[in-house]
Amino acid sequence: MNAALEVRKLCKSFGALKVADEIDFCLERGARHALIGPNGAGKTTFINMLTGRLRPSSGQMLLGGEDITELGQAARVKRGLGRTFQINTLFLKLPVIDNVALSVAEREGVAWRMFRAANAHRGVIDESMDLLQTLGLAEDARNSVARLPYGKQRLVEIAVALGLKPRVLLLDEPAAGVPSLESHRILEVLAALPGDIAILIIEHDMDLVFRFARRITVLAQGAILAEGAPAEIAENQRVREVYLGERHV
Amino acid sequence: MTHSGGYVADPRFRAIEWLPWLLALLCFFVAPSYLPLGSYVLTMIIFALSLDLVVGYAGIITLGHSAYFGAGAYIAGIFAARVSTEPLTGLAISTVGAGLLGLLTGVVILRTRGLALLMLTLAITSLCLEFANKATGWTGGADGLGGFAIQPILGLFKFDLFGKTAYLYCLVFLFASWWLVRRMVYSPFGASLTGIRENDVRMNAVGAPVYMRLVVSYTISAALAGLAGALLTQTTQYVGLKVLGFELSGELLVMLILGGIGRIYGAFVGPLVYLLAQDYLAKQFPEYWYFGIGMILVLVVMFVRGGILGIVDAGIAKWRGASA
Amino acid sequence: MQDFLSSLVSVAFHGLAYGMILYVISVGLSVTMGLMGFANLAHGVFAMAGGYVMLTAINSQGAPFPLAVAGAFVAVALGSMVLERLLYARLYTAGELEQVLFTIGLIFMAVAVARLIYGALPQPVHLPEYMKGQLRFLGRDFPTYRVFLILFSIAIAALLWFGVERTRWGAMVRAAVDNRAMAQSVGVNTTRLFTLTFSLGSGLAALGGALGADIIAIQPTYPFEHLVYFLIVVAVGGLGTLRGPFVAALLIGVADTACKYWIPELGAFFIFAATIGILLWRPGGLYGRAAT
Numbered sequence: 030m031n032a033a034l035e036v037r038k039l040c041k042s043f044g045a046l047k048v049a050d051e052i053d054f055c056l057e058r059g060a061r062h063a064l065i066g067p068n069g070a071g072k073t074t075f076i077n078m079l080t081g082r083l084r085p086s087s088g089q090m091l092l093g094g095e096d097i098t099e100l101g102q103a104a105r106v107k108r109g110l111g112r113t114f115q116i117n118t119l120f121l122k123l124p125v126i127d128n129v130a131l132s133v134a135e136r137e138g139v140a141w142r143m144f145r146a147a148n149a150h151r152g153v154i155d156e157s158m159d160l161l162q163t164l165g166l167a168e169d170a171r172n173s174v175a176r177l178p179y180g181k182q183r184l185v186e187i188a189v190a191l192g193l194k195p196r197v198l199l200l201d202e203p204a205a206g207v208p209s210l211e212s213h214r215i216l217e218v219l220a221a222l223p224g225d226i227a228i229l230i231i232e233h234d235m236d237l238v239f240r241f242a243r244r245i246t247v248l249a250q251g252a253i254l255a256e257g258a259p260a261e262i263a264e265n266q267r268v269r270e271v272y273l274g275e276r277h278v
Numbered sequence: 279m280t281h282s283g284g285y286v287a288d289p290r291f292r293a294i295e296w297l298p299w300l301l302a303l304l305c306f307f308v309a310p311s312y313l314p315l316g317s318y319v320l321t322m323i324i325f326a327l328s329l330d331l332v333v334g335y336a337g338i339i340t341l342g343h344s345a346y347f348g349a350g351a352y353i354a355g356i357f358a359a360r361v362s363t364e365p366l367t368g369l370a371i372s373t374v375g376a377g378l379l380g381l382l383t384g385v386v387i388l389r390t391r392g393l394a395l396l397m398l399t400l401a402i403t404s405l406c407l408e409f410a411n412k413a414t415g416w417t418g419g420a421d422g423l424g425g426f427a428i429q430p431i432l433g434l435f436k437f438d439l440f441g442k443t444a445y446l447y448c449l450v451f452l453f454a455s456w457w458l459v460r461r462m463v464y465s466p467f468g469a470s471l472t473g474i475r476e477n478d479v480r481m482n483a484v485g486a487p488v489y490m491r492l493v494v495s496y497t498i499s500a501a502l503a504g505l506a507g508a509l510l511t512q513t514t515q516y517v518g519l520k521v522l523g524f525e526l527s528g529e530l531l532v533m534l535i536l537g538g539i540g541r542i543y544g545a546f547v548g549p550l551v552y553l554l555a556q557d558y559l560a561k562q563f564p565e566y567w568y569f570g571i572g573m574i575l576v577l578v579v580m581f582v583r584g585g586i587l588g589i590v591d592a593g594i595a596k597w598r599g600a601s602a
Numbered sequence: 603m604q605d606f607l608s609s610l611v612s613v614a615f616h617g618l619a620y621g622m623i624l625y626v627i628s629v630g631l632s633v634t635m636g637l638m639g640f641a642n643l644a645h646g647v648f649a650m651a652g653g654y655v656m657l658t659a660i661n662s663q664g665a666p667f668p669l670a671v672a673g674a675f676v677a678v679a680l681g682s683m684v685l686e687r688l689l690y691a692r693l694y695t696a697g698e699l700e701q702v703l704f705t706i707g708l709i710f711m712a713v714a715v716a717r718l719i720y721g722a723l724p725q726p727v728h729l730p731e732y733m734k735g736q737l738r739f740l741g742r743d744f745p746t747y748r749v750f751l752i753l754f755s756i757a758i759a760a761l762l763w764f765g766v767e768r769t770r771w772g773a774m775v776r777a778a779v780d781n782r783a784m785a786q787s788v789g790v791n792t793t794r795l796f797t798l799t800f801s802l803g804s805g806l807a808a809l810g811g812a813l814g815a816d817i818i819a820i821q822p823t824y825p826f827e828h829l830v831y832f833l834i835v836v837a838v839g840g841l842g843t844l845r846g847p848f849v850a851a852l853l854i855g856v857a858d859t860a861c862k863y864w865i866p867e868l869g870a871f872f873i874f875a876a877t878i879g880i881l882l883w884r885p886g887g888l889y890g891r892a893a894t
């Protein structure tokens with residue numbers, strides 16, 4: 030089987046509310062996969078379970094064939110799992126470059142060093158700078174994140190995740206709250222990502238989803254409603270009723 | 279000037295960073311009658327540095343840092359009273375002992391956050407205080423522990439009546455602690471502590487072992503606090519219950535805030551100003567002194583979060599802006 | 603055996619009285635922390651102020667006991683309302699560290715003022731004659747005043763429970779503790795709610811400080827010395843509940859009295875150790891929501 034990430038019978042409840050109901054899911058290697066569904070469907074919760082931020086009530090998760098269900102967040106990141114957050118989760122007061130460098134330093138395993146100056150770690154800094162360059166953020170490297178416009182902050186969010194050189198990247202509404210002009214920039218960035226990274230993207234903007242994804246999964250009330258190629262999903266009657274219909278009226 | 283560390287911060291020494299050391303040496307020659315107070319200030323600066331590491335950089339808010347200062351102080355006292363009055367061994371053992379206590383308690387309490395953590399730190403120092411109070415056989419209880427004469431350092435430098443040796447002894451260890459803390463602040467480790475303080479959710483998401491890192495920083499900080507406590511015991515040849523409990527923790531926090539938090543030299547300026555003012559004012563007008571300190575604290579929190587050094591920085595920025 | 607039973611009853615009784623006082627003082631702290639998320643270390647200041655107001659009224663004005671107690675409640679509730687509007691309210695959105703420092707600053711100031719006015723010694727407590735004797739119950743003597751304390755505190759607890767569970771104000775408090783944004787969006791005036799709740803909590807602390815002056819001596823170091831106990835009650839009980847601090851205060855009152863009676867060489871050691879244990883087991887306290 031050629032799965033980068035696989036999920037079996039994943040369940041999660043908050044009290045009486047079922048937000049994941051026996052989810053079976055598979056992310057292929059190099060996938061461009063979208064996860065869509067109405068507000069409150071449980072998409073973010075799903076990602077939080079994949080990254081180890083939330084514990085599932087039951088079920089199993091495999092990363093590259095290895096069972097990661099019991100592993101903590103750090104261990105999963107080490108195995109190549111990266112994510113972005115729906116709401117910016119950055120070091121607002123720190124310079125943009127530090128946001129990325131902190132992530133790169135963790136991956137390179139230098140973050141425990143106590144005596145050599147951070148500034149002397151040219152490898153980390155150069156790599157972070159390169160990343161910012163590719164995302165068009167080089168000029169802002171020394172500005173604090175808080176001073177960037179929201180659209181650029183969303184790019185920093187992606188840059189921090191890319192600093193981990195993930196094999197599986199989970200993007201939670203990367204263009205949420207970004208004016209459409211700038212959201213094109215984000216789409217460009219995503220389109221240019223290396224082909225061997227498996228990407229799962231949550232997105233409400235159907236334009237973006239249909240341009241980016243080669244496969245779509247629809248989640249509603251914690252359960253998978255449908256899965257297939259974009260054309261199939263667009264045709265699917267139930268999906269139209271539950272989700273697309275509701276948005277396009 | 280803020281010494282907040284990170285990947286773009288230039289770690290080289292600025293000329294002005296030698297100023298505290300020059301002043302300290304100057305004080306040694308010019309104001310010999312102030313040396314006992316000076317030694318006390320130096321130990322409190324070490325203690326404040328250790329607190330700055332956890333509160334200012336790692337963002338762990340603690341009301342119980344006196345537990346480690348007190349542990350170091352009592353270990354040094356008990357060691358001198360029962361085992362040996364050799365100073366350097368006593369200092370080493372106290373530092374390691376306080377560090378171990380920091381490790382043990384840190385492992386346990388750093389799993390929690392917010393009010394629970396605040397409470398746990400407070401409970402730990404209260405527990406230590408109660409222990410020292412009741413274990414009179416070891417600690418002398420409310421009477422304290424004294425009556426030991428510390429041997430000359432390395433067999434060469436005798437602790438004299440004027441406190442000259444004691445002052446230099448403290449200065450040397452302050453220098454070492456400062457150097458260590460400064461290195462750490464500018465290192466990747468220090469940067470990651472700042473990251474944890476700013477956003478621990480993100481630090482977890484980039485795969486940082488957040489908990490382990492907090493435990494390590496807490497342990498190092500506890501060891502430094504223990505060193506400061508041991509220095510106090512050895513230079514005054516006495517240790518009493520005042521080295522433990524919430525009051526000392528609170529006072530230290532006040533000193534650090536006064537100087538400026540998360541910027542290394544706040545830990546120098548705060549204790550210096552606080553203790554000098556206390557020495558001058560507290561004996562004559564204790565009530566006004568406490569009232570004034572409380573008032574300043576409220577004002578600092580309300581209006582000038584950066585403390586004294588924050589004001590100085592703002593002043594310099596303004597002056598530069600005006601002259602440009 | 604007889605002796606043991608007798609000391610058992612005595613410890614339970616005095617522990618109960620102490621616990622009830624702890625409850626009346628701390629319950630306000632629990633509510634303000636749960637409702638506003640404010641780490642108010644200066645809560646003991648209000649208790650101390652209540653004690654001073656009552657004792658001054660009795661000792662130098664010759665006021666009758668009930669009037670003095672009521673005066674303590676009203677004076678401190680009003681005073682704290684002013685403080686809340688002027689200072690506390692500005693720090694609701696600030697970080698924990700700022701709140702901690704600010705309230706430590708208040709403690710310093712309060713301690714200084716208390717010492718300036720009253721000196722460093724504890725204030726003498728003169729109870730009215732009718733509170734002084736002993737009550738005979740089941741063949742034993744119990745100090746009248748302690749019996750009164752227990753009954754009065756139970757009445758307050760009941761009143762509070764009624765207020766929170768059955769009144770409009772209580773419904774608003776509960777809604778705001780659960781979800782402040784939601785409460786605001788359905789039209790709860792949280793600013794006013796906070797002010798009222800804060801001043802009620804401080805007034806209760808004053809009441810506890812005044813009534814308990816006999817047990818916890820009123821002196822300038824009060825807010826520093828007893829803070830640990832108030833915070834323990836809140837933390838062990840859990841934030842934003844009424845039952846939590848009640849149970850915690852009783853546990854602590856009885857356990858502390860028992861320890862000091864039977865194993866004085868341990869002193870308060872056991873209480874602190876137990877607190878650490880409980881908080882590690884349940885970081886949100888006994889009745890608090892699990893910490894996230």
Ligand SMILES: Nc1ncnc2c1ncn2[C@@H]1O[C@H](COP(=O)(O)OP(=O)(O)OP(=O)(O)O)[C@@H](O)[C@H]1O
Binds near residue numbers: 068070073115
């Ligand atoms: N920690 C929590 N405790 C209780 N309920 C929660 C928690 N987190 C999420 N929920 C609830 O679970 C449901 C799913 O939330 P989730 O954030 O996963 O939805 P989503 O699909 O990402 O929605 P959106 O498109 O709005 O981002 C929602 O009803 C939400 O209110």
Ligand SMILES: [Mg+2]
Binds near residue numbers: 073074
């Ligand atoms: Mg979501």
